[in-house]
Amino acid sequence: MDDLAVAIGLVLVIEGLLWALAPGVGRKLLAATAEVPESSLRLVGAFAVAAGVFLVWMIRG
Structure with a gap:
């Protein structure tokens, strides 16, 4: 949940x-x-949603 708050803040x-x-x-x-x-x-x-999901997957995966 902390990560979500940080993401929204960014x-x-x-x-x-x-x-x-x-x-x-x-x-x-x-x-x-x-x-x-x-x-x-x-x-x-x-496309932006897909790129965001891919970026998070690459970093967090």
Whole structure:
């Protein structure tokens, strides 16, 4: 359970860095994402999940 809390904390740090350092870039990314088809977003999301699982498996496995 400690590992899960650490992982969530790291996600918050990484996500927060964008908004703390370059909020204008974050807004541009959000605007660009609104124009991307939903199917493409799902594909990229699925790839990110698979890459994350693979990375954790390689490190922890």
